[in-house]
Amino acid sequence: MTDFAKLRTMMVDTQVRPSDVTKFPIIEAMLTVARENFVPTALRDAAYVGEHVALGNGRVALDPRVLAKMLDALDIQNDELVLDIGVGLGYSSAVIARMAQAVIAVEEDEALATDAATALADAGADNVVVETAALAAGAPQHGPYDVVVLQGAVEDVPAAILGQVKEGGRICAIFLEGPLGIARMGYKLNGDITWRLAFNATAPVLPGFEAERAFAL
Template sequence: MIDFVELRRGMVDGQVRTNNVTDPRIVAAMLEIPREKFVPAPLKSLAYIDDDLALTSGNAPRYLIEPMILARLVQLADVQEHEHVLDVGTGTGYSAAVLSRLAQQVVAVEEDAGLAATATATLAELGVGNVAVMQGPLNAGWAAEAPYDLILLNGAVDEVPANLFAQVKEGGRVVAVVGHGGAGQARVFTKVAGAMSERVAFNAAVPALPGFKAAPRFVF
């Protein structure tokens, strides 16, 4: 029988703590939340490896991004307990579960109907009461509950669309991996006087989120 508690502890000690994740709230959340509940049944034994796990297949497969990268993105976001957060591309809901331990309220958007249903059911099973899972296009965000203190994108994008920046409060942040493969960079965008400032924090290679390709630009 698999000892998921021991595997979870190994994930935190070997992947999270050793990669400059020092926020004790994130460490505690990842020690307590059963990641195996958010993984497809055939992959449960792999729930705590340091790699991305496929949630769907097809032309635009979806992934549960590796624990260390998620932890570093959440730490970069600097989530506060009073904040209203939008989790874009929540998949089966693991990222929303982690954010739920840090924020006051989380809106989790997922466009795949099956993944959204799984996220809703799993979060309910675990008694997570401050997350609302919404189904819709990822690149649209969720304007009905805006503005947000933080928007977190669970995957790589070519660019963050302007409509997501518009859903952030003054002083709010958007955290995303911009670029793909070895060119991916974790960035935090902060709204200051209505404009978005940008800071590159670290390199990160994560699977792409669908719907975030850059629009074609005219070149002279």
């Protein structure tokens, strides 16, 4: 019988804390949320390995270190509304729910969205609303948002998403540049987003966040 609680503690002590993530709300959330309930059943034993967990169709649950460092950079407060895009089976939203006032979780894969809603309800994350919608559309009906976070890489961030960041709010995304990726923090001031380097990371590109390709004759 796998001792998931022990694996969860090991994940935090050997992956998250050594990545210079020390904010108590993040540590507490990652020690509490049962990651094994937010990955495919066949991969439960791999839930706490320090890498992305495949969800199918090129989608992943982000490596816990990458998610933790994104959340550390975002510094989510308990009175903030968060838009979580590409949530897969909902792990990131369950973690964020323990820090934020409310989370709008967007997932375009209907099967993933249905399973995420169930897993989140089972986890008692009653301040999360799962919306089934195109990831690149976000959820403007609930916005604007204090914080927007993308659970996968991007080549480009659509204007529709940038428009859902509240004035004074922030966004974190992993920008894929060739084989390399860089997580960047964006801050909205006077209607414009200013991006700053946060840390190096990589992940599969989320559907709808690919750069437009120029056609060559």
